[in-house]
Amino acid sequence: MGVTEQRYTYGENMASPKQNLLRVIGKQIQAIISAHPINSPEQKQSAAARVMESYDSLPEIYQEFFRSHHSSGQAFPYTVLTPAYETSDGRITEKLIYVIDHTLYVLEKNEATVVKVCYPIDEINYVEVTHTPSDLLIKIDGATNLGIASSAMLGCSHTTDPIFTPLFQRIRLRIASLNEKAPSRHLERLDRWNDLQTRVMDMARHCLLPGETVVHAILQPEIPGGIFSNPESPTHTCILTDKELVLIREDLSRRGTGDTICNFIPLNKIHLFSLSRKNENLRVVSIQLKNHMCFECLFDASLENEVDQFLTRTRELMPKERAYRRD
Numbered sequence: 411m412g413v414t415e416q417r418y419t420y421g422e423n424m425a426s427p428k429q430n431l432l433r434v435i436g437k438q439i440q441a442i443i444s445a446h447p448i449n450s451p452e453q454k455q456s457a458a459a460r461v462m463e464s465y466d467s468l469p470e471i472y473q474e475f476f477r478s479h480h481s482s483g484q485a486f487p488y489t490v491l492t493p494a495y496e497t498s499d500g501r502i503t504e505k506l507i508y509v510i511d512h513t514l515y516v517l518e519k520n521e522a523t524v525v526k527v528c529y530p531i532d533e534i535n536y537v538e539v540t541h542t543p544s545d546l547l548i549k550i551d552g553a554t555n556l557g558i559a560s561s562a563m564l565g566c567s568h569t570t571d572p573i574f575t576p577l578f579q580r581i582r583l584r585i586a587s588l589n590e591k592a593p594s595r596h597l598e599r600l601d602r603w604n605d606l607q608t609r610v611m612d613m614a615r616h617c618l619l620p621g622e623t624v625v626h627a628i629l630q631p632e633i634p635g636g637i638f639s640n641p642e643s644p645t646h647t648c649i650l651t652d653k654e655l656v657l658i659r660e661d662l663s664r665r666g667t668g669d670t671i672c673n674f675i676p677l678n679k680i681h682l683f684s685l686s687r688k689n690e691n692l693r694v695v696s697i698q699l700k701n702h703m704c705f706e707c708l709f710d711a712s713l714e715n716e717v718d719q720f721l722t723r724t725r726e727l728m729p730k731e732r733a734y735r736r737d
Contacts (some may be wrong), residue, residue, distance in 0.1 A: 459566030461573055462489040462506070471524055472506050472517055479510070488576050492564045494519070497547065502565045509580045513555070516562045527562065528555040534581055535701050537674045540661065541613060546571050550581070551703070559701065579619055582674045583653045592621040599624045600649075606631070610645050610658050613670045617658070622651040626723045628716050630709050632660075633692070642692070643708035650724050655680065655697070657705060673705060678729045683721050685714075693717060 462468050465480045469491070480486070489508040494501065506517040514529040534552035548564040566573075580586060597618070603611050611629065618624065627650065633643040646659035654674050661669035675697070684696045693714055695707040709717050 459490060459492045459570045459573060462491055471519065475517060475526060490573055492566050495565060502563050505564055507577065509577060514581060527560060530555055531581060531584060535679050535699055535703065537582060539672045540669065541568060542669045544568060583619060583622060594618040594620055594622060596624040599627055603629050608645055609668055609670055610647050610660060613658050613672060614647055614649055617672050622653045624649060624651055626650045626720050628720045630713065633708060633710060646707060648707060648720060655724065677727055680728055685717060685721060
C-alpha cells in the first residue's frame with residue numbers, strides 16, 4: 411500500500427466544569443507510564459516528550475502564548491512538549507501541542523523564536539503515525555485557521571506513545587470527553603487473523619481508541635514482487651470504524667525493522683473511493699480525500715468480493731453531502 415499525491419499544494423464523565431477533560435485522562439495515563447520507568451540510556455535520551463502539568467511548568471519561551479488563558483482562570487489545557495532530534499529524513503523541531511475548544515495549537519520552536527499554527531479540529535485531514543523500535547513519528551495534516559494547507563511533524567520515544575491518547579481522542583474521534591472505561595468494541599472482528607501474528611494486526615489492536623467500534627476490516631498479506639525485487643505491496647490492513655478509516659502497513663523502506671505506518675482518516679474527509687484493475691491478479695483501491703491527497707491500497711484479485719463489501723460499508727458511513735436551500 412502506498413500514498414500518492416496529486417500535483418496540488420495542498421476524562422472522566424464526573425469531572426467538574428473547572429477541570430480540563432483531556433487532562434483527566436492524561437493524568438491517568440501518566441500514572442501508568444510512571445509505573446513502568448524507562449531504563450536504558452538510549453531510551454532516556456529519546457524519551458523527552460512529556461506532559462506540561464501547569465502554566466508554571468512551561469518553558470519560559472512558551473508562557474506568553476498562555477498568558478491570557480492563564481489570567482482568565484481557565485483550566486490549563488492538556489499540553490505535550492515534544493523534543494527536537496535528528497531522524498533519517500532530517501531534523502524535527504521542538505514543539506508544544508495542545509487543544510483548546512475546537513482548535514489544535516502547535517507551537518514550534520526555532521532557535522530563539524516560536525511560531526504558532528492553529529488547526530481547527532474539523533480542518534484536520536488525517537493523522538499519520540510511524541512506529542519504529544525506538545521512536546514515534548507523528549504527522550498532522552490539515553488546513554490552518556487562515557485556510558492554508560499545512561502539516562506538523564512531531565516525535566518522541568515510542569515508550570511515551572500513550573501520552574498522545576487524549577490528543578488523538580480529540581483529533582481523530584472529534585470528541586472532547588470519553589469515559590476512560592469505554593472499550594474498543596467488536597475487536598473480535600480482527601480475531602480471524604490471530605494465527606498470522608503480523609506486526610500490522612498487533613498495531614491495529616494497539617492504535618484503536620477506546621469507544622470506537624470496528625465495523626469492517628480487511629487484511630492483505632504481503633504481495634511478492636519479482637525474484638530479486640522488493641514486494642509488490644507490504645502486508646497491510648484497512649479497518650473501518652464508526653469514526654474513521656484506519657490504514658496500517660509495514661514500512662517497505664525499512665524492511666526487517668518492524669516499522670509500521672498508520673493513517674487515521676476521518677470519514678468526513680473522504681471524497682471518493684474507486685476500485686480498478688492493475689492487472690489480472692491485482693486490484694487497486696484509491697481513497698481520495700477532499701484536499702486531493704490519495705491513498706492507494708493493493709489487493710489480490712481473490713479478495714475482490716471482500717474489498718467490494720468493505721467499500722460498500724465505508725460509503726454507508728460516510729457523511730452525506732447536505733444541500734442547503736436559501737429561503
